[in-house]
Amino acid sequence: MNNIMNVNDKLATFNDNFSDSADLTEVAGRSLWQDARIRLMRNKAAVVSMIILSIITLMAIFAPWLSSHPFDEVYWDFIQVPPNAAEGFWFGTDENGRDLFVRTLYGARVSLMVGLVATTMSLVIGVVYGAVAGYMGGRIDNIMMRFVDILYSLPFMFFVIILMVIFGRNIYLIFVALGAVEWLTMARIVRGQTLAVKKKEFVEAAHASGVSTTKIIFRHIIPNILGPVIVYMTLTIPQVILTESFLSFLGLGVQEPLTSWGVLISEGAKVMESAPWMLAFPATFLAITLFCFNFIGDGLRDALDPKDR
Amino acid sequence: MTVTEQAPILTVENLKVHFPVDTGTFFTKKKTLKAVDGVSFQLHEGETLSVVGESGCGKSTLGRAVLQLLHNTDGQVVWMGQSITGHSVKEMRPLRKQMQIIFQDPLASLDPRMTIGEIIAEPLVTHHPELAGEAVRDRVREMMNIVGLLPHMINRYPHEFSGGQCQRIGIARAMILQPRVIVCDEPVSALDVSIQAQIINLLGELQQKFGLSLLFISHDLSIVRHISHRVMVLYLGNVMEIADKDDLYNSPKHPYTQALISAVPAPDPAVRKKRVVLKGDLPSPIDPPSGCIFRTRCLYADEQCSQKKPDLVDCSTSGLNQRHQVACYKTDIIYG
Amino acid sequence: MNENSIILEVKNLNTRFDTPDGEVAAANEISFTLKKGESLGVVGESGSGKTQIFMALMGLLAKNGKTTGEAIFKGQNILGLPVKELNKVRGVSLSMIFQDPMTSLNPYLKVSRQMTEVLIEHQGMSQKKALERSIEMLELVGIPEARKRVHMYPHEFSGGMRQRVMIAIALLCEPDLLIADEPTTALDVTIQAQILDLLHDLKDKLGMSIVMITHDLGVIASMCDHVMVMYGGRVVETGSVQALFSDAKHPYTRGLLQSMPRIDGDHNEDLYAIPGQPPNLQALPQGCAFQPRCQYATNLCQQERPQTTEFDAGRTASCHQLSSAFHASSPVKNNPVNVVEGVL
Numbered sequence: 002m003n004n005i006m007n008v009n010d011k012l013a014t015f016n017d018n019f020s021d022s023a024d025l026t027e028v029a030g031r032s033l034w035q036d037a038r039i040r041l042m043r044n045k046a047a048v049v050s051m052i053i054l055s056i057i058t059l060m061a062i063f064a065p066w067l068s069s070h071p072f073d074e075v076y077w078d079f080i081q082v083p084p085n086a087a088e089g090f091w092f093g094t095d096e097n098g099r100d101l102f103v104r105t106l107y108g109a110r111v112s113l114m115v116g117l118v119a120t121t122m123s124l125v126i127g128v129v130y131g132a133v134a135g136y137m138g139g140r141i142d143n144i145m146m147r148f149v150d151i152l153y154s155l156p157f158m159f160f161v162i163i164l165m166v167i168f169g170r171n172i173y174l175i176f177v178a179l180g181a182v183e184w185l186t187m188a189r190i191v192r193g194q195t196l197a198v199k200k201k202e203f204v205e206a207a208h209a210s211g212v213s214t215t216k217i218i219f220r221h222i223i224p225n226i227l228g229p230v231i232v233y234m235t236l237t238i239p240q241v242i243l244t245e246s247f248l249s250f251l252g253l254g255v256q257e258p259l260t261s262w263g264v265l266i267s268e269g270a271k272v273m274e275s276a277p278w279m280l281a282f283p284a285t286f287l288a289i290t291l292f293c294f295n296f297i298g299d300g301l302r303d304a305l306d307p308k309d310r
Numbered sequence: 311m312t313v314t315e316q317a318p319i320l321t322v323e324n325l326k327v328h329f330p331v332d333t334g335t336f337f338t339k340k341k342t343l344k345a346v347d348g349v350s351f352q353l354h355e356g357e358t359l360s361v362v363g364e365s366g367c368g369k370s371t372l373g374r375a376v377l378q379l380l381h382n383t384d385g386q387v388v389w390m391g392q393s394i395t396g397h398s399v400k401e402m403r404p405l406r407k408q409m410q411i412i413f414q415d416p417l418a419s420l421d422p423r424m425t426i427g428e429i430i431a432e433p434l435v436t437h438h439p440e441l442a443g444e445a446v447r448d449r450v451r452e453m454m455n456i457v458g459l460l461p462h463m464i465n466r467y468p469h470e471f472s473g474g475q476c477q478r479i480g481i482a483r484a485m486i487l488q489p490r491v492i493v494c495d496e497p498v499s500a501l502d503v504s505i506q507a508q509i510i511n512l513l514g515e516l517q518q519k520f521g522l523s524l525l526f527i528s529h530d531l532s533i534v535r536h537i538s539h540r541v542m543v544l545y546l547g548n549v550m551e552i553a554d555k556d557d558l559y560n561s562p563k564h565p566y567t568q569a570l571i572s573a574v575p576a577p578d579p580a581v582r583k584k585r586v587v588l589k590g591d592l593p594s595p596i597d598p599p600s601g602c603i604f605r606t607r608c609l610y611a612d613e614q615c616s617q618k619k620p621d622l623v624d625c626s627t628s629g630l631n632q633r634h635q636v637a638c639y640k641t642d643i644i645y646g
Numbered sequence: 647m648n649e650n651s652i653i654l655e656v657k658n659l660n661t662r663f664d665t666p667d668g669e670v671a672a673a674n675e676i677s678f679t680l681k682k683g684e685s686l687g688v689v690g691e692s693g694s695g696k697t698q699i700f701m702a703l704m705g706l707l708a709k710n711g712k713t714t715g716e717a718i719f720k721g722q723n724i725l726g727l728p729v730k731e732l733n734k735v736r737g738v739s740l741s742m743i744f745q746d747p748m749t750s751l752n753p754y755l756k757v758s759r760q761m762t763e764v765l766i767e768h769q770g771m772s773q774k775k776a777l778e779r780s781i782e783m784l785e786l787v788g789i790p791e792a793r794k795r796v797h798m799y800p801h802e803f804s805g806g807m808r809q810r811v812m813i814a815i816a817l818l819c820e821p822d823l824l825i826a827d828e829p830t831t832a833l834d835v836t837i838q839a840q841i842l843d844l845l846h847d848l849k850d851k852l853g854m855s856i857v858m859i860t861h862d863l864g865v866i867a868s869m870c871d872h873v874m875v876m877y878g879g880r881v882v883e884t885g886s887v888q889a890l891f892s893d894a895k896h897p898y899t900r901g902l903l904q905s906m907p908r909i910d911g912d913h914n915e916d917l918y919a920i921p922g923q924p925p926n927l928q929a930l931p932q933g934c935a936f937q938p939r940c941q942y943a944t945n946l947c948q949q950e951r952p953q954t955t956e957f958d959a960g961r962t963a964s965c966h967q968l969s970s971a972f973h974a975s976s977p978v979k980n981n982p983v984n985v986v987e988g989v990l
Contacts, residue, residue: 030466033422043666202419203429206483209379210433211406214399224423364834365805472923473692502691503861507905507919514916529834532864532907536917559909573839575864577906579887587843588836590790591804 037228040304047300050293057109057290064106072107073258075099081276092282096272104260105283111261112287115175115245116238122180124234127187132218132226134188135195146192149185157182165253172255175248179241190233194226201225228305235298239291246287262287317391318352319490319523320376325349325385327368327375327547331596343596345371347547348385350622353491358517358524360534360555362570363544366592369527372544373493376525377409378402407437410484414496416476420468427464430454430482437487449486457482457512474505478512485516493525498533510537531574535559543567546595546603549622553634563625563636565644566604602639610640653822653855654680659715659725661698661707670927672698672711674879680872682822685849685856687870687887689863689902691924695879696859700825704742705732720822738768741816745828747808751800757784757811758796764818783814787844806837810844817848825857830865842869863906867891872960875899878925878935881954885961895963898936934966942967 041047060067069089070076076098079085084093092101134145161178168174198204199222207217246263248254255261262283269280327346345368353359361369374380376387378394386395389405397405410433413419420429430450434441441449451461457478468476477497484492494513498506510533516522528534534541535555542552543566551564562568572586588607593599602620605611625641626634638644661673673695680686690696702713703724717725724735736742744750752760761780765771771779777796784792787810800808809829816824826845830838846869849856858870866873866887873890875883875898883896894900904918922939925931931938937947944966952966 027462027465030425030463030470032425032467033469040666202413202415203421205379206411206413206419206480207421207432209377209406209409209411210436210483210487211403212432212436216436220424221421225421364836472926474923502924503863503902504691504905504920505924507907507917508921510907511916511919530907531835532909535909536907569836571909573835574909575839575842575862575868576910577863577867577891577903577908579867579891581910585839585843587839591806591837592834 037301037304041300044300044303046296047304050296050300053289054293054297057286057293058113061106061109061113064103064110067106068100068103070100070103072103072260073099081272081279083276083278093276093278095268095279096276099258101265101279101282105262105265105286108260108262108265108283109286109290111172111255111259112242112245112263112290115172115179115261116242118176119179119183119241120234120237122176123183123187123237124230126180127184128191128223128226128230130184131188131191131193132195132222135192136199136214136218136222138196138199142192146189149188153185161248162253170253170256172259175245175254179244183237183241187230187233187237191226191230194229195222198222198225232298232302232305235294235301239294242287242290316355318354319390320353320525321386321388322352322376323350323386323388325372325375325387326383327371327380328383341596344547344598345595346375346382349544349547349549350385351542351549351552353523353525355490355523356517356521357540358526358538360526360528360538360541361544362528362531362534362541364529364592366546366595367544368547368595369529369544370495371547373411373495373525373527377411377493379411403437407433407487408490409493410487410489410491411493411495412477412480412484412497415500416473416480417468419480420476422468425465425467426454426459426471426479429468429479430486433483434486450482453482453486456516457485458508472505473501474508477501477505477509481509481512481516485520488520489522491523491525493527495527496529497526499528499530506533513537531570543570546592546598548603548619549635549637550604551634551636551638552622553636557626557634563634563641563644564604564638565608565610565640602637608640610644612640614639651682652679653682653720655716655718656699656703657716657718659699659702659713659717661695661702661711661713663708664710664712665928667928671879671930672927673702676715676881678874678881678884680823680855680857682855683849683853684872685858685870687866687873688857688859688876689861689866689873690876691861693924693927694876695927696876697827700742700827700857700859704736704740704825705729706742737764738819739822740825741819741821741823742825742827743809743812743816743829745831747805747812747832748800750812751808753800756797756799757803761796761815761818764815768819779818780814783818784811786848787811787814787817788840789814806833806840809833809837809841813841813844813848817852820852821854823855823857825859827859828861829858831860831862838865845869863891863902875902878930879927880935880964881962882936882965883963889961895957895968896936896965897940897942897967899963901939934964 064072076094079088079090079094080098081096082090082094084091090100090102092105095101095104130145134142164174164178204217204221207221242262245254245261246266249261249263250267254263265283266280266287269276269283273280325346326344326348328342328344330340331343349372351359361372363369371380375382378387378397382395386393388394394402394405420426427447427450430453431446434446434449447464450464454461454464459475459478459482468479471479497513498509501509513524514537517524524537526534526537538555540552540554541558543550543564545566551558551562551567558567559571562571569586569588573588590607593606599606599616601616601618602608602611605615608615620637620639622635622637624634625636656679657677659673659676660671663670663672676699678686688696698707698711701707702711703717705727707713713725715725716723719735719740722735724732724740727735758777758780761783762773762776765776765779766773781792781796784796789795789807789810800811803811829845830841833841842865845856848854858865860866870887873885873887874881875896877898883890883894883899890899891903894903898920901918901920905920907917920939925935933948933950934940934943934952937943940947946966950966952964954962954964955968956962
C-alpha cells in the first residue's frame, strides 16, 4: 500500500514527465455555455441575425433622436405622401399625415417589448412550474399538468377578448394575456426535459448527499434544461409578436396614437393599392425581425446541442 | 480477518424491494416486480462486501435501498444499531454524511454545468453551510490531492476530463464528508482496462487510510476477487451464496456461482478451459420460477427444487461459523 | 481449408476526421493481413482507432471522415468503392456486428422481415425460401423455438438473444469475414460465454474468418489466433496470441496484461496500473504516443516516433526500447510509481 500522504511529491515527479504542464496555477475551465457561445459565433446566419436585431432594437430605443418628426404630430400638408427624403419622411406618411418612419420605430418598441415581456413571463412561470411538476412526479405532477391541460383547452382569443372588454384596452393587459397563455407550452416542455434530467446520476448523487429538493431543482435541474428552453424562448418571441400583431389587426391591440407593427400593417393593408409604402415598410420590419429570431433559434439549437447536428 | 468481532455498522435484514408494474391492460390485476426479495447481510467496519450478479439481478436496487434512496417494501436497514427504514428525506439528511455512493457512469454522475470544485464541494456546503468559501476550497483541494487530481484543475468542467478522472472526481465528492460506508455501483465497468486498475487501487488505498466500508456492486468477477473481503452472489433478487472471498472462488458451493466463475475468460491463451455454460437467459423477475429461483438454468435441478425456495444454510468448512452460506438443496450431491 | 489463402489485406490505411477543432487522425498507417479461417483480435482503449479501421472498411465512416490506402478483400480493393458496388460485398461476404444489438435492429420491424429482406435483396430468394433459411440460421445460433420466435419484434428478445439475432443476420449470406465490434461488452458473463462459444463453433463450422474488436484481453485469449494492439491511432504490436501473451514486446501491451485483474491470480497486492490517461487523438504527444505513460521513456521516445520492428512473420512491435534493458528481465515487476494523474 502506497502512502498517500506524500502525494505531492509524486505529483511533482509525475509532472516532470509533462514539461508543459508544470505550471500549476488555477485555470478557469471552458464551461458548456462558453462552448455553446463559440459554436454560435461560428454560425453566420445567427450572427448576422443578431446584428440586424441589435440594430432594429437600437433604432427603436433611440427613435425620437433618429427623426426630426415626433411620432404623433400631424402634418396637414403631407397626407399620405410616398417616401420623401427632402422633407425627412423617409418612409412617407400615413393617412393622418404622420411620419411613417418614426411610427414604424415606435411600433418596433411596442412589438419587441410585448415579445420580450410576455416571453419572460412565460419563461419564469413555465420553467418553475414545469420543473416542480416534473421533479415531484406522481400525484403532484398529475394535478399540476391536468391544470395546464384545462387552461390549454380554453379558446385563447375568446379569453383575450373577454379580458379586453372587461378591463379596457391596455398594453399591460396584453403582456399579461400573452404571457399567461405562452407559459403553458413552456411548462410542458420543461416538464418533459426535467423527467429526462432527473434520472441522471448527478441528480441522484445530490440526493444521496442530502441536498434539499428545492436546491436540486434550482441548482441541478433548471441549469441543465435551459438549452431547449432558450431555443424555445427565441421561437416564442416571434410567435408573441405575431399574436400581438393579430390582436392589433383585430383592433384589440394598443391604443392610438401609440402604435405597433400589427396596427401599422392593419392600416397599411386597407390602403394597400393607393399607398403601398404604408404596408411595405412595417411589414418588412416585422418579417425581418421574425426571420432573425428564427435564425437565432436554429443557431442556438445547434450550438447548445451539438450531438444533433 | 478480525472484522467480524466488532458490531456491524450496517445490517440488512430480509430486505425486499418490489415495484408495481403496469401490465398494460386496464382490467388485469397489477403485478409486482420483485427486484430484491429477502436479502440479509452485515457490513463491518473497514470491510468490502461485493455484490455480484448479472444485469437485472437487483444489485443496483439493493445498493440504493441500503442508502434509502429507494424505499424498501419489507425488511430492515439498520445503521449502527438504529433502524433507518422508512426515514423521511429530512430524517435521513444527517445520516447522509456517513453513507455515500459512487456511480457507474463517471461523466453522467457529474453535473455538466458545474465546475469540479463546485461538484466536490456540494456535500460539504450542504452539511456545513457555515463554512467560508475559502475553507471549502481548501478542503476540496486537499481532497483532490488525496484522490490523485491536480488541485489547480479546480475550476475546470467535467467534460474536460477523461473517464478515469471523472471517476476520481466522483470519489472525491463521496469522500469529502469522510463517510463510513460507500456504495460503489459498478464504479469501473465504464472505464478502459488500464484505468480500471488505477481506480481499484485508489479505492483500496482510501479504504486502508480511512477505515471505509465498501458495498461494491459489480458484474466483473475478476475485479471483485481483487477488491473484496466477502462476496455475495445475487440472482433475481435472491442471495445464492455469501462467503469470504477465497472460500467463494476456491470452493464455490452454488451451481450458479460455479457457472459465473467458469464463464470468465482467463486472459491466457494457454488455459482455454472448458466452460460451464449456462443455458438460457435470466427468467423474468415479474414471473419468477417457483421454488429455487435458479432451477430453470441449473444443471442439477430436480423435483425437489421446484417445491420450495431453499434457505441460506451454513456450509462453512473453516472454523468460523456462518461465514459461508449457500441456498441450494444439491450441494451434497454436487460434492458427493 | 487452404492455409495460405489471404482473405483480407490492408495496406497503409489512414482514417482522418475533419472536426471544427481541426483534423483528427483516427487511424494511421494500418497494414495487416488475415487468412481464411483465422481470427484476429484487435485490442485498444476507447479512442485508439480500433473501431474506425473497420468502419472504414465497411464504408460506414461518419460524413466528416475520409480514408486512404488499400484494403484488398478477396482480390478486390473495397476502399472507396461506390456504394452500389460496396453493397455487393458488405452484408454478403463481409458482415459486421456491433456492441449494442438494440440500436442495430429496427424496433418497428419483425425479425423475420429484417432477415428475409437481406436474402431476397442479395440472393434473389423467394419469400418462402428466405423465411426457411432465416429460421435455419436462428436455430444455428441457438435460439429456441426459432420457428415461432422469428415472427417477434426485437424488443421481445432478451439482450443475449438479440445479439444472437444480430449474429444470425450477419451470417445469413455466409460471409467469408465477420467483423465483431465488442460483441459481448454489453452482455453478462454467462451470456458472453454463450456468445463466444457460439462464434467459436461457427468459425469452425463455416470456415469463416473473424475480426474481434475488443478491450477485453480475456476474450482475445479465449478466441483469437492473432492479435493487433492499438494505441493512439497506431498499431503498436502484433503477433500470435501465444507469443503476445507470453512475451509481450511493447510496454503498453505489457502494462495492459498486468493491469488485468485476474480471477485466477494473486489478489492481495495492488493491481499494476498504467499511470496517466488514454491519449486524446486531437492532442497526441510528441514522438511515441505512449511515451508520457511509459516508465521506460527516454528523450528519443519524446522526440521521434518509433519505427515498426519485425521479429518474425506477423510478429512486430513499434518501440524504441525493444532492445534495451527492460526486455532482459521479463516480466516487469510491479511499477513503484503511484498512480497520480490529472494532466489534461
